[in-house]
Amino acid sequence: MWPPGPRGQPRRVAPTIMNDTLLTVENLKTYFFTERGVFKSVDDVSFTVPRGKTVGIVGESGSGKSVTALSILRLVSAPGKIVGGRVMVSCRGVLQYAPTGTVDLLTLEESEMRRFRGGKIAMIFQEPMTSLNPVFTIGDQIEEAVALHQKELNEAQRWEQVLEVLRLVRIPDPERAARSYPHELSGGMRQRAMIAIALGCRPEILIADEPTTALDVTVQAQVLELLRELRERLGMSLILITHDLGVVAEQADEVIVMYAGKIVEQGTVRQIFSHPRHPYTRALLEALPTFHTTGRLRTIPGSVPSLAALPRGCSFQERCDRVQQRCREEDPELMVMGEGQVARCFFPEL
Numbered sequence: 379m380w381p382p383g384p385r386g387q388p389r390r391v392a393p394t395i396m397n398d399t400l401l402t403v404e405n406l407k408t409y410f411f412t413e414r415g416v417f418k419s420v421d422d423v424s425f426t427v428p429r430g431k432t433v434g435i436v437g438e439s440g441s442g443k444s445v446t447a448l449s450i451l452r453l454v455s456a457p458g459k460i461v462g463g464r465v466m467v468s469c470r471g472v473l474q475y476a477p478t479g480t481v482d483l484l485t486l487e488e489s490e491m492r493r494f495r496g497g498k499i500a501m502i503f504q505e506p507m508t509s510l511n512p513v514f515t516i517g518d519q520i521e522e523a524v525a526l527h528q529k530e531l532n533e534a535q536r537w538e539q540v541l542e543v544l545r546l547v548r549i550p551d552p553e554r555a556a557r558s559y560p561h562e563l564s565g566g567m568r569q570r571a572m573i574a575i576a577l578g579c580r581p582e583i584l585i586a587d588e589p590t591t592a593l594d595v596t597v598q599a600q601v602l603e604l605l606r607e608l609r610e611r612l613g614m615s616l617i618l619i620t621h622d623l624g625v626v627a628e629q630a631d632e633v634i635v636m637y638a639g640k641i642v643e644q645g646t647v648r649q650i651f652s653h654p655r656h657p658y659t660r661a662l663l664e665a666l667p668t669f670h671t672t673g674r675l676r677t678i679p680g681s682v683p684s685l686a687a688l689p690r691g692c693s694f695q696e697r698c699d700r701v702q703q704r705c706r707e708e709d710p711e712l713m714v715m716g717e718g719q720v721a722r723c724f725f726p727e728l
Contacts, residue, residue: 401465404424442638524540584609632644635662655716
């Protein structure tokens with residue numbers, strides 16, 4: 379995905395649109411304009427999502443993961459605003475855009491965007507109990523999306539599709555679940571219901587934002603296994619947003635590491651976990667417990683800087699054990715470190 383630099387030297391790069399790419403995000407910028415200043419929550423983020431693959435996005439809270447996902451679907455609300463970039467998506471199956479091959483979602487009218495949102499790209503939001511509407515049944519909430527995107531179906535056909543998708547996510551007794559309200563389901567069943575709503579129209583790209591938050595370990599494993607099976611069965615691409623590196627190691631094909639609104643490293647799972655190049659990625663991995671861990675776990679000193687008052691130079695400088703003077707004066711760009719691996723660092727791990 380990333381072209382090598384001359385004679386193995388790092389080279390600044392940008393994503394390219396390939397034939398097997400469903401989604402290409404280019405130089406995306408989403409800022410929040412507040413009385414305390416401008417928070418650059420997503421600042422010049424670029425990546426691609428290959429067809430049928432899982433891309434994991436990891437980082438601490440406040441790194442810009444969820445805002446990136448919301449920006450793709452144009453769900454950022456005031457005081458947030460998408461101020462730059464492109465979100466190119468394959469428009470196969472959308473006849474209006476078929477001659478062009480791809481379309482920039484950021485240029486569409488809201489009425490046009492609805493054809494892609496939920497139909498082409500769907501999202502599983504955090505916290506099912508707050509994301510689900512408490513006054514409508516699960517079946518009503520699934521049927522709403524089906525009715526919006528598949529107007530040719532009558533009421534009986536829509537209801538059968540509701541039951542079919544509930545069976546797909548392995549909810550026992552789908553008839554009963556469809557007529558239940560969110561508060562009548564357990565946490566694991568609510569999460570499955572959220573997945574069912576997202577899958578109602580068989581999207582090609584599914585964004586899962588912290589899909590295992592607040593679930594116990596057993597239910598987490600079940601939900602993750604379900605997502606993997608659905609991706610393989612339906613041929614979807616999956617964007618998995620999480621702070622859990624263990625989940626990424628098990629589920630993802632490619633990994634994006636974000637810090638302070640920017641991508642600081644990107645590569646395959648094997649590259650990121652066997653040879654992390656950026657000091658932040660290495661620190662995250664060293665903080666993970668292992669079978670051989672004794673004593674206290676390592677922590678990353680300090681905290682993420684305010685996105686409204688980022689330091690000059692590298693945003694990770696105050697927490698980095700490899701910082702040098704150049705890091706305090708210049709902001710590094712993504713550079714090629716190896717075949718398919720890039721990092722935003724002047725002095726990467728060798």
